[in-house]
Amino acid sequence: MSDQRSIPVTVTSVFEETPNIRTIEFDRKFIINPGQFCMVWVPGVDEVPMGFSSENSITVQKIGEATEALFSYKEGQRLGIKGPLGNGFSPKGKVLAVAGGVGAAPLRTIALSGRVETFLLGAQKESEIPFRDRLGNCGEVKISTDDGSYGHHGFVTDLLRETDLDEYDTICVCGPEMMMKGVLSVVREKCAEERTQFSLARYMKCGVGICGSCCMDSTGLRVCRDGPVFRGDELLKSPEFGKYSRDASGRKNFF
Amino acid sequence: MSDQRSIPVTVTSVFEETPNIRTIEFDRKFIINPGQFCMVWVPGVDEVPMGFSSENSITVQKIGEATEALFSYKEGQRLGIKGPLGNGFSPKGKVLAVAGGVGAAPLRTIALSGRVETFLLGAQKESEIPFRDRLGNCGEVKISTDDGSYGHHGFVTDLLRETDLDEYDTICVCGPEMMMKGVLSVVREKCAEERTQFSLARYMKCGVGICGSCCMDSTGLRVCRDGPVFRGDELLKSPEFGKYSRDASGRKNFF
Amino acid sequence: MITLNLKDSVSVGGIDLKNHLILAAGVLGTTGASLNRVLESGAGGVVTKSIGPYPKEGHKGPCVQVLDGAVINAMGLPNPSRDFTEEIAPLKGKPVIASIFGANPEEFAEVASWFMDSAAGFELNVSCPHAEGYGAQIGSDPDLVYECTRAVSKTGKPVWVKLTPNVTSIADCGAAAERAGASALVAINTVRAMRISTDLRKPMLGNGSGGLSGDAIFPIAVKCVWDLYEACDIPIVGCGGVSSADNVIEMMMAGASAVEIGSAVLNGVDIFEKISGELYSGDGVSAEEIVGCAHE
Amino acid sequence: MITLNLKDSVSVGGIDLKNHLILAAGVLGTTGASLNRVLESGAGGVVTKSIGPYPKEGHKGPCVQVLDGAVINAMGLPNPSRDFTEEIAPLKGKPVIASIFGANPEEFAEVASWFMDSAAGFELNVSCPHAEGYGAQIGSDPDLVYECTRAVSKTGKPVWVKLTPNVTSIADCGAAAERAGASALVAINTVRAMRISTDLRKPMLGNGSGGLSGDAIFPIAVKCVWDLYEACDIPIVGCGGVSSADNVIEMMMAGASAVEIGSAVLNGVDIFEKISGELYSGDGVSAEEIVGCAHE
């Protein structure tokens, strides 16, 4: 039973990616696999899962109580970081990254290591694009916006459909589940589901694989520990992926 | 805080040294320094300190409840052994061993390793001499008996007085405290107290250095952990050595 | 090491198990799929997450810290309440024990009524140390233990009562459950505990304090099992810090007829398989031979 | 890490100490020489072995097992009784706290009377979990805690009352001691526990069960200190599993004004010096600043 405790860190800088997304850098580097996450303890508020967006940062989208509290964090303030947690991506060979919104955060760690050939990034509108010019040295970055205010007018799945997947050895995906569901059907059409890796989000209470709140149907695999990254062919078998997830109490919510 | 737990052992043989002394061998070898001891758990009875008389044996003199119970042990029966405990002897160069009765037990471990030049052994009478022909290959074994029934008629201190201590680098002593007190005054006369090492016995409840029942005046050193072996020059400063010891309740008993 | 002989089925407190190793309540027990996974990976039975009369979201995080080889948690009994019936419906017939809680005998009876069909039996959580009005707040009072147990034992289904060590006398609570018709006692739930981050100057759990589990509490659990074995005649299920086959044997010698395993799943969900691998052998002794043998 | 500023003297519950680190009762406390050695090796104060109205030999061995990073002991309160006065007489004027026990208020008062001169104050052992008729058998009943405390607080000397975690509410016991005039509360004594040798099929302590101490109980002790800090106004001395400077700070943040250290002496008698070395520095904060700060 190895320790999984909250390590205190001090915020060293805050970068405003978009009006709703901020990258918080701290004074401690964690040894991570790309796609691993941490449980971020916001003292007095809550503890929530966040992907590492680099070895010493998280990138937070304002959603509710904990993320709003995080949003107000300034240099010098302290957080607890429990991690790295989960399996992370296993990028091999040429990598295609497919991100929706803040889902770019964990994919950025592959890009920072110079291993992403092509990065497809979808956002609602130009002002909502995170990590602009901060994605590391990818071969190519293609952006889509729902309203067409920047890049391709449409969804990131459109960009994906145009892409010759045979050129890539690994496809790594992270974003809202309905977007990932769309990605799954595209890669399936192109018979690439086995080399596509999806980073899932489920309600996480412990993050370390003991409480069971993040388990997927019908394998019972824990997103926090057996995941968060699962292969497309695994997800195709799941009655849950793209259909529902469970809330804090364990009740199902359908997307 | 490293483990100090009772390890179960099975008795493999019992050797009758004398009518009152038996050597109990068990199926597990401990890595010991000569002079280290163990706490012997006699299930259902008590736990008492005993020197290792070899890496896989203890040698027990029948005295009271626990030792009587041990005395009845047969092959196949089980004991708990906590150890090795304490510092043990630090024999260097040519070694002279001086034993009284069952005090020969811890000294035997030096002899078994072939490092004893001369072994002086005192007993009450011939039948009470332990380890006859079983002391390993000492250069020489000299025996005294109180009643003269074997060897020198008199005390082991007489043998010591006749010995040229300058020939030895280390003198290791174990036996009843009054005998050791005698030895201390002989070695002191011969200015050898600094290279003489005495193995002491005090009432031991824990054996691991936490309870305080074995502490010596006036240093407060624990016989179980800082000892049981102390140099003669240290003991000369002790107001306790050769005068009194404490019983199970901590009250002083004068010799 | 002593090994056990595993018969076709192990019956403890009215419930038929596949072996002596049971998943403890609240650990990987939120969904039917997860419970099924643990059964498939070698558990002889599983206890569900504790289910109460109303859905609960539980405490704010951090809910769990794993430090110095121990776990502290303050989940706050999150549960989907009645919706949980559909989680375990597909497991009907398997050794699934529904852990239930309530604030009074009526609530216990009501929650129990939902699982009459799907569960092999009930485990009453009168022992969670960090849930206002529930758990240990009931389990510390032998009269309330009696009444809540009675309310569920009336159903005729096997009722295990899970006790808290955070009382002056666990034996009194066990005896009350026994009088009320419990078919087994489970000991123990977590031990009241707290850690504080000296850097952040705040308790490390969102709820402030929580419950200690894992290796650290094994000696406490053994003692509780021992005391219950002396005081009661119904079977005891040992729980707390079990992580090896030797721990299982030790619990049994103290008086446990089976054991529950929680925190040790942190070492891997295959912990049940691993322990069984060491615990059972063709020429092992029968469990009856060693249950309580250290009392002799 | 936060460090503390060490003033010339630290006063806790009416007793002047040399620093915040005190040797816990029953550990290396059987003789005056041993207590003196611990003081010389850096302890800010020392508590003696618990002394009772009659000499006691204690339980049969094994009395102590150190396993899985924890200690279990069942010494059985061995003590020389009144003879102990001569042990600590030479230490007069030093921060020596006499731990005393009795079966009733009269016995407590009598034993206290022997040490009026030699001890800086008293610590009442109403918390040892393995001594028939003494210790926790008194400490589990707030009324008895009140009476025994009252009997000694009448002497006018500082009285610390050492509490057991093996109760439903340690706060109730602490409040009783406070009402009776205690000048500080010490939390905690050992936690009821037992280990069994699966090879020998017998409990590993001569007495059967005993008390758990060391690292394993630190989170339990922190919680007890926390609860007492919420319930009482007199100073609290934290005890249980403290083995590092960070542990000291954590206990203080939970509400302790000083700490006692027992089992960690297994790491070496110089543990006090080692911890002070890390705990204190010229630019450290004052202890008052952090005592109880995690409650805010």
Ligand SMILES: Cc1cc2nc3c(=O)[nH]c(=O)nc-3n(C[C@H](O)[C@H](O)[C@H](O)COP(=O)(O)OP(=O)(O)OC[C@H]3O[C@@H](n4cnc5c(N)ncnc54)[C@H](O)[C@@H]3O)c2cc1C
């Ligand atoms: C593995 C993983 C990685 C993630 N990485 C990022 C990231 O890099 N950046 C980012 O902005 N967000 C990330 N999230 C999502 C993030 O955890 C939620 O946005 C956050 O928990 C919302 O908390 P809140 O208190 O602000 O919102 P609340 O008001 O409490 O809830 C709003 C919604 O957020 C989700 N949520 C709340 N609490 C949790 C929880 N404990 N676990 C999971 N979901 C929760 C639920 O869907 C909930 O309905 C990740 C989630 C997971 C599971």
Ligand SMILES: Cc1cc2nc3c(=O)[nH]c(=O)nc-3n(C[C@H](O)[C@H](O)[C@H](O)COP(=O)(O)OP(=O)(O)OC[C@H]3O[C@@H](n4cnc5c(N)ncnc54)[C@H](O)[C@@H]3O)c2cc1C
């Ligand atoms: C370091 C050390 C090494 C020893 N080595 C040996 C050895 O190799 N062979 C051997 O025969 N004896 C040895 N002894 C002595 C042995 O421990 C006692 O003879 C034994 O404990 C007696 O126990 P009992 O129950 O039979 O006697 P009891 O009837 O209980 O007591 C008789 C006397 O034995 C001594 N004694 C009893 N219990 C203890 C105890 N827990 N610790 C210390 N002394 C005790 C006391 O002096 C007591 O008065 C050693 C003692 C020590 C301290």
Ligand SMILES: Cc1cc2nc3c(=O)[nH]c(=O)nc-3n(C[C@H](O)[C@H](O)[C@H](O)COP(=O)(O)O)c2cc1C
């Ligand atoms: C994360 C977590 C959640 C728990 N939830 C519950 C619960 O819902 N109901 C319950 O009775 N016990 C619950 N427990 C207590 C365990 O069932 C078990 O009694 C305790 O953890 C001791 O066993 P262990 O040391 O094997 O973990 C929980 C324990 C943990 C660690």
Ligand SMILES: Cc1cc2nc3c(=O)[nH]c(=O)nc-3n(C[C@H](O)[C@H](O)[C@H](O)COP(=O)(O)O)c2cc1C
């Ligand atoms: C060997 C041993 C003997 C003890 N004897 C006493 C005692 O006589 N009186 C007492 O109040 N506490 C006694 N205790 C309890 C300690 O004082 C302390 O409360 C407990 O060990 C927890 O602290 P620790 O984890 O630092 O050891 C004893 C503990 C040990 C390990």
Ligand code: FES
């Ligand atoms: S969040 Fe607890 S098991 Fe995944």
Ligand code: FES
């Ligand atoms: S016997 Fe306990 S300290 Fe030596």
